[in-house]
Amino acid sequence: MSIEGLGRKFQEARKARNLSLEEAARLTRIRQSRLAEIEADDFSNFPSLAYAKGFLQIYGKFLDVDVSPYLDAFETSGNITVDGYSYLQDAPAPKAPRTQVTRRSENARPSLVPFLLGLAILVAGFWFLRFISNLQRITPRPAEATATATAGPTAPVARIVAPRAEPVESPAPSAPVAAATTTTPPPVMATPTIPVATPVPTAIAVATPVIPVARAVEPEVRRAEPVRPEELAAAQAENTAAESNAPNRVDIKPLKKTYMRVTIDDDPTKPAFERWVSPSDGTVEFRGHRFSVTVLDRDAVQIRKNGKIVSNSDTDLRITAQ
Structure with missing residues (x-):
């Protein structure tokens, strides 16, 4: 049996009860758009025939309309055409599975590791500067170390004076010998002798300071004398008085x-x-x-x-x- 005319029966039964489409949807708890599609014999928006059969039974029971002959048409017909509409009984094609993307939860709270690392670097730098300052203050300077090394007593050293050259007087040159006669050749003058300076070594004596030698001091030996009772009593009295006043x-x-x-x-x-x-x-x-x-x-x-x-x-x- 064809399902044509079923929607008109539902509409006439609803109007016979003086019910609007909105009131019927509220009482049957079926959406108003679905009831409008059922009364118009339009089942193209239903996902499958099972939904359509369920809505037909609920709406038919509410309006006292027998829908069982029309349900048999749903079972015996693979395709139902009403006023140019075709209804597919097959289940809708499955949707492609969506790949779940796991989002990495970002920690909104800032990390304290950089702050602690910077603080540790500042503390270490301050400690290192303080250590260097103390080390420079404790270590003696090179000039002070040299002055300290040379400040000790040194043994006196005799000063040696180099020999000095002194001139030595030489005899005067001999007079030239003149010829006795005019017929003799011209006189020949003698070559003067050049004096040679002979170095005379001289020495200067430098007095060497005498370093006093410490004499050994013998320890003084005293003989112990016995303590008398009156001295012991006086010392105890002084100690008692001092303790009482303290x-x-x-x-x-x-x-x-x-x-x-x-x-x-x-x-x-x-x-x-x-x-x-x-x-x-x-x-x-x-x-x-x-x-x-x-x-x-x-x-x-x-x-x-x-x-x-x-x-x-x-x-x-x-x-x-x-």
Whole structure:
């Protein structure tokens, strides 16, 4: 059976119920364009006949129109032509697979490696310049090294004077001998002798300084004398007096958190220390003659005077626990 006229039946049934195409699409949850194509018998935009059969059943059930004869035409006909339209029952050609391109995620956060590398180069350059400066300051200069090498005493050297040439007087030349008569040949003059200077070596004596030689000093030997008891007692008394006059050193080590106030030399108006302390603060050191320590808990602190644990009967240190 041909499916021609099915769209007209759907349109008449919809109008009989006074429904617009938009209202029918909202009630059937089918797009309005699809309902318009079904009423116009246009199935060219459906991907396959399975979709068209499904929409026909839903729309026919909604409008009470029997569509089963028309569904048989979908199954027995390979191509359905209505008003010049041809419907392909074959499934659409598969689309070419798309190659998934994996994009490399770029880190938007800038890297700190260049910054750290530059900082390390700056620190290394500063350290190298400082090392060179210290090396130049410690190493002596060449001029100073030469002056230091030549500043030591040197042995005196006798100065040698070269011999000097002195002229020697020679006898006067002999007088010419004249002829006795006029008939003799002209007189011949004698050649004068040229004096030759003979070098006379001379020496100049230079006084050599006398270097004093240190004489060996023999160590002085003294005999030990016994210490008398009165001298020992006087020395002990002096040491005791010096220790009593010297200021005491008090070390207070917190063992647990507590409040502490320390007054030195009986001056309560100006406490040397007043606050909460804990073991992380470390040992607190004070110096003076007399101390007054006030704590909330006596067992919360450890007090030493001159390196020794303080007893409760100490006259220079008064401990009060509140």
